[in-house]
Amino acid sequence: MNSFKRTVMLAICAALVVALAAPHFPGANAADKEKKKKDRALDRTRETVKMLDEIYKTAVVLITTHYVNDKDDLPAGTAAIALFEAVGKGGTHQVRLLDASGEPLEDKNTAKDAFEKAAVEKLKAGAAWHEEVIKKDGKRYLRAATPIPVVLKKCVMCHENYADAKKNEPIGALSYTIPIK
């Protein structure tokens, strides 16, 4: 047997050993697959939050543009909070409207827990997104927060302090909690 043939034989033997041994170590493979599956679930959940965020923010801007003309009109923020409470009861996700200006019209709208407080700080520092994956009763949830800038001049009609906000500086945030499935 010349040295070329010997090398080929050795290579074939090595490949056989690897091929025969691999099925005996399924743990690593299964764990990898599980991890990838979980990450895909997390990616999908992020996409869902982005879609909800777009819908909620667009609705608030359109309602304010078309229906809110003076201080006595029902604010889109108030309508959004009523919507969030109703949707929250359905159990698909929770969402809160938060103040990031330091002067909320309603104290209940301030950041409550550690995640929301950290989120407001990060968003005010310029982040477009803040997230955390939590586990509750063995289930995974994505917590995510997105910024709300002073989108319209009309916002200042009721929130006078927004007049001091810098361009694109968030004065509020939406805080989501959604199961990762």
Ligand code: HEC
């Ligand atoms: C007609 C008055 C009015 C207008 C216009 C208005 N808001 Fe509000 N906003 C309110 C009221 C009242 C609340 C408190 C609602 C509640 O807690 O039920 C609120 C709540 C908020 C909150 C939660 C923090 C807080 O201050 O309690 C944010 C953030 C917010 N509004 C942003 C905006 C933005 C952005 C706009 C412009 C698109 C806007 N608002 C326009 C009246 C208004």
